[in-house]
Amino acid sequence: xxxxxxxxxxxxxxxxxxxxxxxxxxxxxxxxxxxxxxxxxxxxxxxxxxxxxxxxxxxxxxxxxxxxxxxxxxxxxxxxxxxxxxxxxxxxxxxxxxxxxxxxxxxxxxxxxxxxxxxxxxxxxxxxxxxxxxxxxxxxxxxxxxxxxxxxxxxxxxxxxxxxxxxxxxxxxxxxxxxxxxxxxxxxxxxxxxxxxxxxxxxxxxxxxxxxxxxxxxxxxxxxxxxxxxxxxxxxxxxxxxxxxxxxxxxxxxxxxxxxxxxxxxxxxxxxxxxxxxxxxxxxxxxxxxxxxxxxxxxxxxxxxxxxxxxxxxxxxxxxxxxxxxxxxxxxxxxxxxxxxxxx
Numbered sequence: 453x454x455x456x457x458x459x460x461x462x463x464x465x466x467x468x469x470x471x472x473x474x475x476x477x478x479x480x481x482x483x484x485x486x487x488x489x490x491x492x493x494x495x496x497x498x499x500x501x502x503x504x505x506x507x508x509x510x511x512x513x514x515x516x517x518x519x520x521x522x523x524x525x526x527x528x529x530x531x532x533x534x535x536x537x538x539x540x541x542x543x544x545x546x547x548x549x550x551x552x553x554x555x556x557x558x559x560x561x562x563x564x565x566x567x568x569x570x571x572x573x574x575x576x577x578x579x580x581x582x583x584x585x586x587x588x589x590x591x592x593x594x595x596x597x598x599x600x601x602x603x604x605x606x607x608x609x610x611x612x613x614x615x616x617x618x619x620x621x622x623x624x625x626x627x628x629x630x631x632x633x634x635x636x637x638x639x640x641x642x643x644x645x646x647x648x649x650x651x652x653x654x655x656x657x658x659x660x661x662x663x664x665x666x667x668x669x670x671x672x673x674x675x676x677x678x679x680x681x682x683x684x685x686x687x688x689x690x691x692x693x694x695x696x697x698x699x700x701x702x703x704x705x706x707x708x709x710x711x712x713x714x715x716x717x718x719x720x721x722x723x724x725x726x727x728x729x730x731x732x733x734x735x736x737x738x739x740x741x742x743x744x745x746x747x748x749x750x751x752x753x754x755x756x757x758x759x760x761x762x763x764x765x766x767x768x769x770x771x772x773x774x775x776x777x778x779x780x781x782x783x784x785x786x787x788x789x790x791x792x793x794x795x796x
């Protein structure tokens with residue numbers, strides 16, 4: 453819904469309350485409809501009873517919260533976008549690519565290529581749909597100081613010539629893939645459409661998820677609306693700040709809220725959410741791969757798709773689909789090269 457929706461049409465919402473709601477990030481009926489009265493009361497400084505009335509009225513206005521037929525769900529799912537890795541074997545494994553309105557978790561040990569995936573997707577999402585993109589911009593929450601503009605430069609220049617030409621034409625950049633000046637202009641334009649924020653601790657990271665909702669809403673009517681939200685990595689700060697079993701419950705509660713905030717961005721704005729995750733080794737494992745993702749069941753249940761990256765010989769990486777609601781487990785092979793992610 454547009455950012456200029458008239459919140460004052462809701463019962464109990466005057467100009468002052470409407471301003472409080474917008475300042476708290478509630479600037480659409482959908483956003484209010486999926487909020488809880490307590491959340492609204494705490495963040496927007498309105499009374500409990502007023503908050504309940506506002507949420508109920510927003511649910512009726514946004515027409516959410518009811519049942520619908522399976523056929524209606526299928527029709528709605530046809531609007532979901534598929535962001536391609538542009539590696540046929542991997543895209544086939546993922547049923548066409550990374551889905552919007554879903555959380556895709558990518559985990560693996562250090563050096564497996566998790567950050568390479570987020571950088572490549574931040575490039576690919578800006579391509580036209582006929583070239584595997586979503587014609588949108590990207591948001592990048594950086595908690596491990598992994599974002600490198602130079603890597604975006606490499607990956608843009610490493611795109612197929614036909615994709616580069618299509619991107620130039622769409623952006624009205626005169627030139628060809630062989631034109632150095634045109635390529636520099638294209639790289640700069642790609643970088644301009646990646647919104648980066650560095651998270652300094654877990655609380656700041658959670659705040660950035662709320663800011664991401666605001667930015668996604670502001671860009672919905674733009675030529676390049678936000679269609680990808682990357683968090684690299686999701687768990688680094690939580691793992692460092694909450695140590696030991698005594699703090700495990702609090703960590704998991706905060707992580708759960710953070711995941712729901714990220715999921716809200718994906719669902720309300722038709723955005724793909726990609727998070728990277730760290731791993732730990734299980735010393736009790738005598739057979740098989742001892743590498744396990746951290747985050748526990750909270751993250752396991754909330755992630756719609758779980759992908760395990762592991763190293764192989766040289767620049768080769770194995771992409772394993774561990775969990776998906778409608779896809780069979782399987783593996784694919786790719787390479788991490790100077791020009792980006794490439795097929796085997």
